Amino acid sequence: MVTPQTRQAFETAQPLTDNAVAVRGVSKNYGDVEALKNLTLEFPRGQLTSLLGPSGCGKTTLLKIIAGLLEPTAGEIEVNGKAITGPGPDRAFVFQDFALLPWASVMRNVAFGLELRGVAKSERESVAGKYIADVGLAGFENSFPHELSGGMRQRVGLARALSVDAQVLLMDEPFSAVDEQTRRKFQEDLLNLVQNENKTFIFVTHSIEEAVYVSDQIAILLPRPSRVSEIIRPSGFRDKGVDNIRRDPEYLDIVDEIWASLRNYVE
Protein backbone atom coordinates (compact mmCIF):
# COMPACT_ATOMS: atom_id res chain seq x y z
CA MET A 1 0.00 0.00 0.00
CA VAL A 2 1.26 3.42 -0.91
CA THR A 3 0.39 6.03 1.68
CA PRO A 4 -0.43 9.55 0.45
CA GLN A 5 2.80 10.79 2.06
CA THR A 6 4.90 8.26 0.19
CA ARG A 7 3.19 9.06 -3.05
CA GLN A 8 3.77 12.76 -2.51
CA ALA A 9 7.41 12.20 -1.63
CA PHE A 10 7.76 10.01 -4.71
CA GLU A 11 6.27 12.64 -6.97
CA THR A 12 8.34 15.49 -5.64
CA ALA A 13 11.54 13.45 -5.62
CA GLN A 14 11.36 12.43 -9.27
CA PRO A 15 9.59 15.14 -11.17
CA LEU A 16 12.08 15.11 -14.05
CA THR A 17 12.55 11.46 -14.91
CA ASP A 18 8.95 10.87 -15.76
CA ASN A 19 9.76 8.02 -18.10
CA ALA A 20 9.58 4.61 -16.44
CA VAL A 21 11.02 2.90 -19.50
CA ALA A 22 13.06 4.30 -22.36
CA VAL A 23 14.03 2.42 -25.52
CA ARG A 24 17.11 3.98 -27.09
CA GLY A 25 18.22 3.15 -30.62
CA VAL A 26 17.25 -0.51 -30.39
CA SER A 27 17.85 -2.76 -33.40
CA LYS A 28 17.24 -6.48 -33.60
CA ASN A 29 18.42 -8.68 -36.45
CA TYR A 30 17.61 -12.31 -37.01
CA GLY A 31 20.39 -13.28 -39.39
CA ASP A 32 19.85 -11.01 -42.37
CA VAL A 33 16.34 -10.03 -41.37
CA GLU A 34 16.03 -6.67 -39.62
CA ALA A 35 13.14 -7.05 -37.19
CA LEU A 36 13.67 -3.71 -35.46
CA LYS A 37 15.74 -0.84 -36.75
CA ASN A 38 17.08 1.95 -34.57
CA LEU A 39 13.90 2.25 -32.57
CA THR A 40 13.55 4.93 -29.91
CA LEU A 41 10.51 5.24 -27.69
CA GLU A 42 9.66 6.51 -24.22
CA PHE A 43 7.08 5.20 -21.80
CA PRO A 44 5.73 7.78 -19.30
CA ARG A 45 5.46 6.60 -15.70
CA GLY A 46 2.03 5.62 -14.45
CA GLN A 47 0.53 5.51 -17.93
CA LEU A 48 -0.47 2.83 -20.38
CA THR A 49 1.35 2.81 -23.70
CA SER A 50 0.17 0.55 -26.50
CA LEU A 51 2.40 -0.86 -29.18
CA LEU A 52 0.14 -1.17 -32.18
CA GLY A 53 0.89 -2.35 -35.66
CA PRO A 54 0.21 -4.94 -38.33
CA SER A 55 1.38 -8.48 -37.69
CA GLY A 56 5.08 -9.00 -38.23
CA CYS A 57 5.91 -5.43 -37.20
CA GLY A 58 8.02 -6.61 -34.27
CA LYS A 59 5.85 -5.35 -31.43
CA THR A 60 6.16 -8.58 -29.47
CA THR A 61 9.90 -8.63 -30.21
CA LEU A 62 10.20 -5.13 -28.77
CA LEU A 63 8.21 -6.13 -25.69
CA LYS A 64 10.42 -9.17 -25.12
CA ILE A 65 13.51 -7.01 -25.46
CA ILE A 66 12.10 -4.64 -22.83
CA ALA A 67 11.38 -7.67 -20.65
CA GLY A 68 15.00 -8.77 -21.02
CA LEU A 69 13.97 -12.05 -22.62
CA LEU A 70 15.65 -11.12 -25.91
CA GLU A 71 18.98 -9.37 -26.43
CA PRO A 72 18.88 -6.36 -28.75
CA THR A 73 21.50 -6.39 -31.51
CA ALA A 74 22.16 -2.71 -30.84
CA GLY A 75 20.86 -0.01 -28.53
CA GLU A 76 19.72 -0.21 -24.94
CA ILE A 77 16.69 -0.25 -22.67
CA GLU A 78 16.53 1.93 -19.59
CA VAL A 79 14.17 1.18 -16.75
CA ASN A 80 14.03 3.96 -14.16
CA GLY A 81 17.08 5.51 -15.78
CA LYS A 82 19.23 2.37 -15.53
CA ALA A 83 20.20 0.22 -18.50
CA ILE A 84 18.96 -3.34 -18.17
CA THR A 85 20.90 -6.51 -18.92
CA GLY A 86 18.15 -9.09 -18.51
CA PRO A 87 14.87 -9.78 -16.74
CA GLY A 88 14.48 -7.99 -13.42
CA PRO A 89 12.09 -7.55 -10.51
CA ASP A 90 11.11 -4.09 -11.81
CA ARG A 91 9.18 -5.68 -14.70
CA ALA A 92 6.47 -8.35 -14.82
CA PHE A 93 5.13 -10.06 -17.92
CA VAL A 94 1.59 -11.09 -18.84
CA PHE A 95 1.59 -13.71 -21.60
CA GLN A 96 -0.71 -14.08 -24.57
CA ASP A 97 -1.16 -17.80 -23.88
CA PHE A 98 -1.25 -17.20 -20.09
CA ALA A 99 1.87 -19.39 -19.41
CA LEU A 100 0.36 -21.01 -16.33
CA LEU A 101 1.79 -24.14 -14.72
CA PRO A 102 -0.83 -26.76 -15.59
CA TRP A 103 0.22 -28.95 -12.67
CA ALA A 104 -0.18 -26.20 -10.07
CA SER A 105 -3.24 -24.71 -8.38
CA VAL A 106 -4.35 -21.12 -8.97
CA MET A 107 -2.80 -20.22 -5.62
CA ARG A 108 0.60 -21.65 -6.51
CA ASN A 109 0.48 -20.13 -9.99
CA VAL A 110 -0.25 -16.66 -8.66
CA ALA A 111 2.39 -17.03 -5.96
CA PHE A 112 4.93 -18.52 -8.40
CA GLY A 113 6.69 -15.23 -9.13
CA LEU A 114 7.17 -14.69 -5.40
CA GLU A 115 8.17 -18.35 -4.95
CA LEU A 116 10.97 -17.86 -7.48
CA ARG A 117 12.09 -14.81 -5.51
CA GLY A 118 12.40 -16.88 -2.35
CA VAL A 119 9.47 -15.36 -0.44
CA ALA A 120 8.30 -17.64 2.41
CA LYS A 121 5.22 -19.73 1.70
CA SER A 122 2.82 -18.12 4.19
CA GLU A 123 3.80 -14.62 3.14
CA ARG A 124 3.56 -15.24 -0.60
CA GLU A 125 0.21 -16.98 -0.19
CA SER A 126 -1.26 -14.06 1.69
CA VAL A 127 -0.09 -11.66 -1.04
CA ALA A 128 -1.34 -14.00 -3.76
CA GLY A 129 -4.66 -14.45 -1.96
CA LYS A 130 -5.22 -10.71 -2.02
CA TYR A 131 -4.59 -10.43 -5.75
CA ILE A 132 -6.67 -13.53 -6.52
CA ALA A 133 -9.56 -11.74 -4.82
CA ASP A 134 -8.69 -8.48 -6.61
CA VAL A 135 -8.97 -10.04 -10.05
CA GLY A 136 -12.26 -11.66 -9.06
CA LEU A 137 -11.16 -15.27 -8.60
CA ALA A 138 -11.85 -15.63 -4.87
CA GLY A 139 -12.98 -19.20 -4.23
CA PHE A 140 -10.89 -20.64 -7.08
CA GLU A 141 -7.61 -20.75 -5.12
CA ASN A 142 -7.43 -24.54 -5.26
CA SER A 143 -8.66 -24.96 -8.83
CA PHE A 144 -6.28 -25.99 -11.59
CA PRO A 145 -5.84 -24.06 -14.83
CA HIS A 146 -7.56 -26.72 -16.95
CA GLU A 147 -10.68 -26.26 -14.84
CA LEU A 148 -10.89 -22.54 -15.67
CA SER A 149 -12.16 -20.67 -18.73
CA GLY A 150 -9.74 -18.72 -20.92
CA GLY A 151 -10.72 -15.43 -19.33
CA MET A 152 -10.23 -16.79 -15.83
CA ARG A 153 -6.83 -18.17 -16.79
CA GLN A 154 -5.72 -14.75 -17.96
CA ARG A 155 -6.92 -13.32 -14.65
CA VAL A 156 -4.57 -15.78 -12.98
CA GLY A 157 -1.74 -14.57 -15.24
CA LEU A 158 -2.58 -10.98 -14.37
CA ALA A 159 -2.73 -11.70 -10.63
CA ARG A 160 0.67 -13.38 -10.85
CA ALA A 161 2.16 -10.31 -12.55
CA LEU A 162 0.54 -7.97 -10.01
CA SER A 163 1.61 -9.94 -6.96
CA VAL A 164 5.34 -9.44 -7.59
CA ASP A 165 4.61 -5.70 -7.37
CA ALA A 166 6.77 -4.69 -10.34
CA GLN A 167 6.57 -1.05 -11.41
CA VAL A 168 6.29 -1.96 -15.08
CA LEU A 169 3.73 -4.40 -16.42
CA LEU A 170 4.43 -5.83 -19.86
CA MET A 171 1.36 -7.28 -21.54
CA ASP A 172 1.71 -9.28 -24.76
CA GLU A 173 -1.69 -9.34 -26.49
CA PRO A 174 -3.16 -10.43 -23.18
CA PHE A 175 -6.78 -10.44 -24.30
CA SER A 176 -6.41 -11.94 -27.75
CA ALA A 177 -7.07 -15.52 -26.58
CA VAL A 178 -10.32 -14.70 -24.75
CA ASP A 179 -13.78 -14.19 -26.14
CA GLU A 180 -15.16 -10.79 -27.16
CA GLN A 181 -17.36 -10.17 -24.12
CA THR A 182 -14.67 -11.20 -21.66
CA ARG A 183 -12.28 -9.00 -23.56
CA ARG A 184 -14.50 -5.92 -23.12
CA LYS A 185 -14.73 -6.58 -19.39
CA PHE A 186 -10.95 -6.96 -19.27
CA GLN A 187 -10.47 -3.63 -21.04
CA GLU A 188 -12.67 -1.86 -18.50
CA ASP A 189 -10.85 -3.56 -15.64
CA LEU A 190 -7.54 -2.59 -17.17
CA LEU A 191 -8.53 1.10 -17.18
CA ASN A 192 -9.34 0.87 -13.47
CA LEU A 193 -6.06 -0.92 -12.86
CA VAL A 194 -4.05 1.80 -14.60
CA GLN A 195 -5.83 4.41 -12.50
CA ASN A 196 -5.47 2.63 -9.15
CA GLU A 197 -2.18 0.77 -9.32
CA ASN A 198 0.23 3.59 -10.19
CA LYS A 199 2.20 1.26 -12.45
CA THR A 200 3.50 1.73 -15.96
CA PHE A 201 1.81 -0.51 -18.51
CA ILE A 202 3.21 -1.51 -21.87
CA PHE A 203 0.55 -3.20 -23.88
CA VAL A 204 0.95 -4.99 -27.19
CA THR A 205 -2.16 -5.38 -29.29
CA HIS A 206 -3.22 -5.72 -32.90
CA SER A 207 -6.68 -4.30 -32.23
CA ILE A 208 -7.00 -0.62 -33.08
CA GLU A 209 -10.17 -0.16 -31.02
CA GLU A 210 -8.59 -1.85 -28.03
CA ALA A 211 -5.47 0.31 -28.25
CA VAL A 212 -7.44 3.55 -28.45
CA TYR A 213 -9.80 2.45 -25.69
CA VAL A 214 -7.19 1.61 -23.07
CA SER A 215 -4.17 3.76 -23.93
CA ASP A 216 -2.76 7.03 -22.67
CA GLN A 217 -0.25 6.82 -25.49
CA ILE A 218 -0.28 4.74 -28.68
CA ALA A 219 2.91 3.99 -30.58
CA ILE A 220 2.19 2.92 -34.14
CA LEU A 221 4.86 0.57 -35.44
CA LEU A 222 5.30 -0.05 -39.14
CA PRO A 223 7.00 -3.19 -40.38
CA ARG A 224 10.11 -4.32 -42.28
CA PRO A 225 12.13 -3.02 -40.60
CA SER A 226 10.08 -1.89 -37.65
CA ARG A 227 10.08 1.72 -36.71
CA VAL A 228 7.81 4.05 -34.78
CA SER A 229 5.79 5.90 -37.37
CA GLU A 230 3.59 7.92 -35.10
CA ILE A 231 2.76 8.52 -31.45
CA ILE A 232 -0.82 9.38 -30.61
CA ARG A 233 -1.95 10.64 -27.21
CA PRO A 234 -5.73 10.53 -26.81
CA SER A 235 -6.57 13.12 -24.19
CA GLY A 236 -10.20 14.13 -24.32
CA PHE A 237 -12.19 11.05 -23.38
CA ARG A 238 -10.16 9.35 -20.67
CA ASP A 239 -12.15 10.90 -17.81
CA LYS A 240 -15.58 10.48 -19.31
CA GLY A 241 -16.12 7.01 -17.83
CA VAL A 242 -15.73 3.56 -19.34
CA ASP A 243 -19.21 3.55 -20.85
CA ASN A 244 -18.82 6.74 -22.86
CA ILE A 245 -15.45 6.24 -24.48
CA ARG A 246 -16.67 4.21 -27.45
CA ARG A 247 -19.03 6.93 -28.66
CA ASP A 248 -16.73 9.85 -28.05
CA PRO A 249 -15.97 11.67 -31.35
CA GLU A 250 -12.25 11.85 -30.55
CA TYR A 251 -12.19 8.08 -29.95
CA LEU A 252 -13.83 7.44 -33.32
CA ASP A 253 -11.57 9.92 -35.13
CA ILE A 254 -8.41 8.35 -33.74
CA VAL A 255 -9.57 4.84 -34.67
CA ASP A 256 -10.23 6.03 -38.25
CA GLU A 257 -6.96 7.89 -38.46
CA ILE A 258 -4.96 4.87 -37.31
CA TRP A 259 -6.77 2.59 -39.74
CA ALA A 260 -6.04 5.02 -42.55
CA SER A 261 -2.34 4.88 -41.84
CA LEU A 262 -2.23 1.12 -41.32
CA ARG A 263 -4.45 -0.12 -44.14
CA ASN A 264 -1.65 -0.06 -46.72
CA TYR A 265 0.38 -2.44 -44.63
CA VAL A 266 -2.28 -5.11 -44.25
CA GLU A 267 -2.06 -7.82 -46.86
Add this chain to the structure above:
Amino acid sequence: MKVFGYRLPGMSSLLVWGLLWEIIGQSGMTFFIPPLSEVIATLFEVIGTPAFQKALYETAYAFGAGVFFAIVIGVPTGIFMGKSRLLDELLLPWVNMFLSAPLTALVPVLMVLFGFGMKSIIITTTLFAIWIIILNARAGVMQINRSLIDMARSFGASPWDAFFKIYVWAALPEILGGVRIGVIRAVKGVIIGQLLISIVGFGALFELYSSNFLMAHFWAVLIVLFALAFTISEFFAYLERRVAYYAAKR
Protein backbone atom coordinates in the same frame (compact mmCIF):
# COMPACT_ATOMS: atom_id res chain seq x y z
CA MET B 1 -15.64 -55.70 -23.77
CA LYS B 2 -19.19 -57.01 -23.53
CA VAL B 3 -20.29 -60.60 -24.16
CA PHE B 4 -24.03 -61.39 -24.19
CA GLY B 5 -24.69 -58.10 -22.44
CA TYR B 6 -22.25 -58.80 -19.59
CA ARG B 7 -19.35 -56.46 -19.07
CA LEU B 8 -16.18 -58.53 -18.77
CA PRO B 9 -13.58 -57.34 -16.27
CA GLY B 10 -10.15 -56.40 -17.61
CA MET B 11 -7.81 -59.19 -18.61
CA SER B 12 -10.60 -61.77 -18.87
CA SER B 13 -8.83 -63.12 -21.93
CA LEU B 14 -6.19 -64.54 -19.59
CA LEU B 15 -8.81 -67.04 -18.38
CA VAL B 16 -9.24 -68.35 -21.92
CA TRP B 17 -5.51 -68.75 -22.40
CA GLY B 18 -5.12 -70.29 -18.95
CA LEU B 19 -7.81 -72.84 -19.80
CA LEU B 20 -6.16 -73.63 -23.13
CA TRP B 21 -2.84 -74.09 -21.32
CA GLU B 22 -4.44 -76.47 -18.83
CA ILE B 23 -6.04 -78.56 -21.60
CA ILE B 24 -2.80 -78.84 -23.58
CA GLY B 25 -0.93 -79.65 -20.37
CA GLN B 26 -3.42 -82.33 -19.29
CA SER B 27 -3.39 -83.91 -22.74
CA GLY B 28 0.30 -84.65 -22.26
CA MET B 29 1.08 -83.42 -25.74
CA THR B 30 4.59 -82.24 -24.81
CA PHE B 31 6.70 -82.37 -21.67
CA PHE B 32 7.57 -78.75 -22.38
CA ILE B 33 4.11 -77.60 -21.25
CA PRO B 34 2.94 -79.06 -17.95
CA PRO B 35 -0.65 -78.26 -16.88
CA LEU B 36 -1.14 -74.75 -15.51
CA SER B 37 -2.50 -76.15 -12.23
CA GLU B 38 0.75 -78.05 -11.74
CA VAL B 39 2.78 -74.93 -12.53
CA ILE B 40 0.82 -72.91 -9.98
CA ALA B 41 1.18 -75.60 -7.34
CA THR B 42 4.93 -75.62 -8.02
CA LEU B 43 4.98 -71.85 -7.83
CA PHE B 44 3.72 -71.84 -4.24
CA GLU B 45 6.08 -74.66 -3.40
CA VAL B 46 9.07 -72.84 -4.88
CA ILE B 47 8.33 -69.38 -3.45
CA GLY B 48 9.06 -70.48 0.11
CA THR B 49 12.44 -72.05 -0.62
CA PRO B 50 15.64 -70.24 0.37
CA ALA B 51 17.05 -70.75 -3.14
CA PHE B 52 14.13 -68.86 -4.64
CA GLN B 53 14.28 -66.08 -2.09
CA LYS B 54 18.01 -65.67 -2.62
CA ALA B 55 17.42 -65.50 -6.38
CA LEU B 56 14.62 -63.00 -5.90
CA TYR B 57 16.83 -60.85 -3.71
CA GLU B 58 19.77 -60.96 -6.17
CA THR B 59 17.55 -60.16 -9.11
CA ALA B 60 15.64 -57.40 -7.33
CA TYR B 61 18.89 -55.86 -6.16
CA ALA B 62 20.46 -55.80 -9.63
CA PHE B 63 17.20 -54.67 -11.20
CA GLY B 64 16.60 -51.93 -8.63
CA ALA B 65 20.15 -50.61 -8.85
CA GLY B 66 20.14 -50.78 -12.67
CA VAL B 67 16.83 -48.93 -12.97
CA PHE B 68 17.93 -46.40 -10.35
CA PHE B 69 21.05 -45.47 -12.33
CA ALA B 70 19.13 -45.47 -15.61
CA ILE B 71 16.66 -42.91 -14.19
CA VAL B 72 19.15 -40.80 -12.27
CA ILE B 73 21.50 -40.54 -15.25
CA GLY B 74 18.96 -40.82 -18.06
CA VAL B 75 16.38 -38.21 -17.05
CA PRO B 76 18.81 -35.30 -16.54
CA THR B 77 20.76 -36.28 -19.67
CA GLY B 78 17.55 -36.26 -21.70
CA ILE B 79 16.45 -32.94 -20.22
CA PHE B 80 19.82 -31.32 -20.95
CA MET B 81 19.75 -32.70 -24.50
CA GLY B 82 16.30 -31.18 -24.96
CA LYS B 83 17.56 -27.85 -23.64
CA SER B 84 20.90 -27.61 -25.39
CA ARG B 85 21.25 -27.89 -29.12
CA LEU B 86 24.98 -28.56 -28.82
CA LEU B 87 24.60 -31.44 -26.37
CA ASP B 88 21.81 -32.83 -28.50
CA GLU B 89 23.93 -32.85 -31.65
CA LEU B 90 26.76 -34.53 -29.73
CA LEU B 91 24.79 -37.27 -27.99
CA LEU B 92 21.75 -38.03 -30.11
CA PRO B 93 23.50 -40.32 -32.64
CA TRP B 94 24.88 -42.43 -29.80
CA VAL B 95 21.56 -42.64 -28.01
CA ASN B 96 19.79 -43.74 -31.19
CA MET B 97 22.51 -46.25 -31.96
CA PHE B 98 22.42 -47.86 -28.51
CA LEU B 99 18.63 -47.84 -28.48
CA SER B 100 18.51 -50.14 -31.49
CA ALA B 101 21.83 -51.96 -30.96
CA PRO B 102 21.75 -55.64 -29.93
CA LEU B 103 23.01 -54.92 -26.43
CA THR B 104 23.37 -58.60 -25.66
CA ALA B 105 26.37 -58.62 -27.97
CA LEU B 106 27.98 -55.98 -25.77
CA VAL B 107 27.71 -58.01 -22.60
CA PRO B 108 31.00 -59.92 -23.13
CA VAL B 109 32.75 -56.56 -23.49
CA LEU B 110 31.24 -55.41 -20.21
CA MET B 111 32.51 -58.60 -18.58
CA VAL B 112 36.04 -57.80 -19.71
CA LEU B 113 35.73 -54.21 -18.49
CA PHE B 114 33.86 -54.68 -15.22
CA GLY B 115 34.39 -58.30 -14.22
CA PHE B 116 32.01 -61.17 -13.63
CA GLY B 117 30.11 -59.86 -10.66
CA MET B 118 27.07 -57.86 -9.69
CA LYS B 119 28.64 -54.67 -11.11
CA SER B 120 28.46 -55.94 -14.68
CA ILE B 121 24.90 -57.15 -14.23
CA ILE B 122 23.80 -53.76 -12.91
CA ILE B 123 25.52 -51.98 -15.80
CA THR B 124 23.85 -54.32 -18.28
CA THR B 125 20.47 -53.56 -16.72
CA THR B 126 21.15 -49.83 -16.88
CA LEU B 127 22.24 -50.07 -20.52
CA PHE B 128 19.01 -51.82 -21.46
CA ALA B 129 16.82 -49.22 -19.76
CA ILE B 130 18.58 -45.90 -20.13
CA TRP B 131 18.31 -45.04 -23.84
CA ILE B 132 14.56 -44.90 -24.11
CA ILE B 133 14.46 -42.92 -20.84
CA ILE B 134 16.86 -40.36 -22.33
CA LEU B 135 14.94 -40.12 -25.59
CA ASN B 136 11.59 -39.64 -23.87
CA ALA B 137 12.86 -37.02 -21.42
CA ARG B 138 14.39 -35.20 -24.39
CA ALA B 139 11.13 -35.35 -26.34
CA GLY B 140 9.26 -34.13 -23.26
CA VAL B 141 11.49 -31.09 -22.89
CA MET B 142 11.42 -30.25 -26.59
CA GLN B 143 7.66 -29.83 -26.59
CA ILE B 144 7.56 -27.55 -23.52
CA ASN B 145 5.62 -24.40 -24.28
CA ARG B 146 8.16 -21.65 -24.97
CA SER B 147 6.24 -19.14 -22.88
CA LEU B 148 6.53 -21.28 -19.74
CA ILE B 149 10.30 -20.95 -20.07
CA ASP B 150 10.00 -17.21 -20.79
CA MET B 151 7.70 -16.93 -17.78
CA ALA B 152 10.24 -18.58 -15.47
CA ARG B 153 13.02 -16.37 -16.83
CA SER B 154 11.00 -13.18 -16.59
CA PHE B 155 10.25 -13.86 -12.93
CA GLY B 156 13.94 -14.44 -12.31
CA ALA B 157 14.13 -18.24 -11.99
CA SER B 158 17.60 -19.61 -11.27
CA PRO B 159 18.75 -22.47 -13.55
CA TRP B 160 18.15 -24.79 -10.59
CA ASP B 161 14.56 -23.57 -10.14
CA ALA B 162 13.89 -23.75 -13.86
CA PHE B 163 15.12 -27.35 -13.92
CA PHE B 164 13.16 -28.63 -10.92
CA LYS B 165 10.07 -26.42 -11.10
CA ILE B 166 9.52 -26.21 -14.85
CA TYR B 167 11.45 -28.69 -16.99
CA VAL B 168 10.98 -31.82 -14.88
CA TRP B 169 7.28 -31.17 -14.33
CA ALA B 170 6.46 -30.06 -17.85
CA ALA B 171 8.20 -33.11 -19.29
CA LEU B 172 6.85 -35.47 -16.63
CA PRO B 173 4.23 -37.26 -18.78
CA GLU B 174 6.91 -38.20 -21.34
CA ILE B 175 9.49 -38.97 -18.65
CA LEU B 176 7.14 -41.41 -16.95
CA GLY B 177 6.32 -43.05 -20.28
CA GLY B 178 10.04 -43.50 -20.91
CA VAL B 179 10.65 -44.92 -17.45
CA ARG B 180 7.78 -47.38 -17.90
CA ILE B 181 9.24 -48.74 -21.14
CA GLY B 182 12.75 -48.56 -19.68
CA VAL B 183 11.69 -50.70 -16.71
CA ILE B 184 10.34 -53.39 -19.04
CA ARG B 185 13.61 -53.36 -20.95
CA ALA B 186 15.50 -53.53 -17.66
CA VAL B 187 13.79 -56.83 -16.84
CA LYS B 188 15.25 -58.24 -20.04
CA GLY B 189 18.61 -56.70 -19.18
CA VAL B 190 18.82 -58.16 -15.71
CA ILE B 191 17.94 -61.70 -16.84
CA ILE B 192 20.32 -61.59 -19.81
CA GLY B 193 23.01 -60.27 -17.46
CA GLN B 194 22.37 -63.06 -15.00
CA LEU B 195 22.47 -65.70 -17.72
CA LEU B 196 25.56 -64.46 -19.50
CA ILE B 197 27.73 -62.82 -16.86
CA SER B 198 27.44 -64.89 -13.75
CA ILE B 199 24.84 -67.49 -13.15
CA VAL B 200 22.98 -65.93 -10.22
CA GLY B 201 19.46 -64.87 -9.38
CA PHE B 202 16.52 -65.78 -11.58
CA GLY B 203 18.91 -66.35 -14.48
CA ALA B 204 20.52 -69.16 -12.47
CA LEU B 205 17.09 -70.64 -11.69
CA PHE B 206 16.14 -70.62 -15.38
CA GLU B 207 19.43 -72.28 -16.23
CA LEU B 208 19.03 -74.88 -13.48
CA TYR B 209 15.42 -75.76 -14.22
CA SER B 210 15.65 -75.89 -17.99
CA SER B 211 18.83 -78.00 -18.00
CA ASN B 212 17.14 -80.46 -15.63
CA PHE B 213 13.85 -80.44 -17.58
CA LEU B 214 11.93 -79.15 -14.53
CA MET B 215 9.42 -77.41 -16.76
CA ALA B 216 6.83 -76.71 -14.05
CA HIS B 217 9.52 -74.94 -12.03
CA PHE B 218 10.70 -73.10 -15.12
CA TRP B 219 7.24 -71.77 -15.93
CA ALA B 220 6.56 -70.92 -12.28
CA VAL B 221 9.61 -68.66 -12.11
CA LEU B 222 8.70 -67.12 -15.46
CA ILE B 223 5.21 -66.32 -14.18
CA VAL B 224 6.64 -64.71 -11.05
CA LEU B 225 9.00 -62.64 -13.17
CA PHE B 226 6.22 -61.60 -15.53
CA ALA B 227 3.96 -60.65 -12.63
CA LEU B 228 6.69 -58.50 -11.08
CA ALA B 229 7.49 -56.72 -14.36
CA PHE B 230 3.79 -56.21 -15.05
CA THR B 231 3.16 -54.75 -11.59
CA ILE B 232 6.02 -52.28 -11.86
CA SER B 233 5.04 -51.24 -15.36
CA GLU B 234 1.40 -50.81 -14.31
CA PHE B 235 2.56 -48.67 -11.39
CA PHE B 236 4.28 -46.28 -13.80
CA ALA B 237 1.28 -46.39 -16.13
CA TYR B 238 -0.82 -45.31 -13.15
CA LEU B 239 1.54 -42.40 -12.44
CA GLU B 240 1.35 -41.48 -16.12
CA ARG B 241 -2.44 -41.34 -15.96
CA ARG B 242 -2.19 -39.11 -12.89
CA VAL B 243 -0.38 -36.45 -14.92
CA ALA B 244 -2.26 -37.07 -18.18
CA TYR B 245 -4.71 -34.27 -17.39
CA TYR B 246 -2.12 -31.69 -18.27
CA ALA B 247 -0.17 -33.59 -20.91
CA ALA B 248 -2.34 -32.10 -23.63
CA LYS B 249 -2.32 -28.58 -22.22
CA ARG B 250 1.22 -27.34 -21.80
